[in-house]
Amino acid sequence: MARHCRSPGCTAEATQYGAYCTSHKSTLRRHGDADQRGITKADLKAPLRAIRGRIERNSGNPVWGQSEGRWREVVGHARAVLARQGAGSAYARQAASETVKLAEAVEAREIMATAFAVYLMADQQPRRFLSDTAFRVQLVRRLRGLTEANAGTWFDHKTGRTKRVYRELPPQAAGVMGEWIAKAFGAVGLFLARMDREQREAAALKADADRVKMAEALEALQ
Numbered sequence: 001m002a003r004h005c006r007s008p009g010c011t012a013e014a015t016q017y018g019a020y021c022t023s024h025k026s027t028l029r030r031h032g033d034a035d036q037r038g039i040t041k042a043d044l045k046a047p048l049r050a051i052r053g054r055i056e057r058n059s060g061n062p063v064w065g066q067s068e069g070r071w072r073e074v075v076g077h078a079r080a081v082l083a084r085q086g087a088g089s090a091y092a093r094q095a096a097s098e099t100v101k102l103a104e105a106v107e108a109r110e111i112m113a114t115a116f117a118v119y120l121m122a123d124q125q126p127r128r129f130l131s132d133t134a135f136r137v138q139l140v141r142r143l144r145g146l147t148e149a150n151a152g153t154w155f156d157h158k159t160g161r162t163k164r165v166y167r168e169l170p171p172q173a174a175g176v177m178g179e180w181i182a183k184a185f186g187a188v189g190l191f192l193a194r195m196d197r198e199q200r201e202a203a204a205l206k207a208d209a210d211r212v213k214m215a216e217a218l219e220a221l222q
């Protein structure tokens, strides 16, 4: 008897040995969860603006340089994995190679701001990330998206346009790379996200208090 795909609401048949249909299986591989929608560059626009503002307002604070330093440590580790033949699993080597590619193509500051923006978005819209794995995979995707190196191009004769094809990283390699990125930026990313939330909540409380005062003032009018 045919089994249905495990994704809620999906009526397609599951693949012979898997829990999901081919479409959900491919989403699982690509996005870290069978129902995870990819976080786009556009999704990240507002959080990234908030992070850039925070960095600018605190440009003299050493935490940015320290975070970049942590990233450089991760890159150093990745280079060491690549330099030693046979070091690390095939996935770790793939993660290392992608990490070095990213570091060579994009400024540490840009990588840092983007990573922090993903943490901020996860705090603001937790339902957009279906699991920890999905979060890490999206983090990796957004950072890899900063480089052109992982986008192959091909010419579409029908539309007469050059199209870009994002080169997928196997989920296990993305998992390793996500762990490294989280090691570099996770603690500060979570701190900044919490700080942003607390400041927004305080501003909302103040706006409420102002409204109450105004209501009282209106009631006192004769």
Ligand SMILES: [Zn+2]
Residues within 6 Å of the ligand: 005, 006, 007, 010, 011, 012, 020, 021, 022, 023, 024
């Ligand atoms: Zn399905």
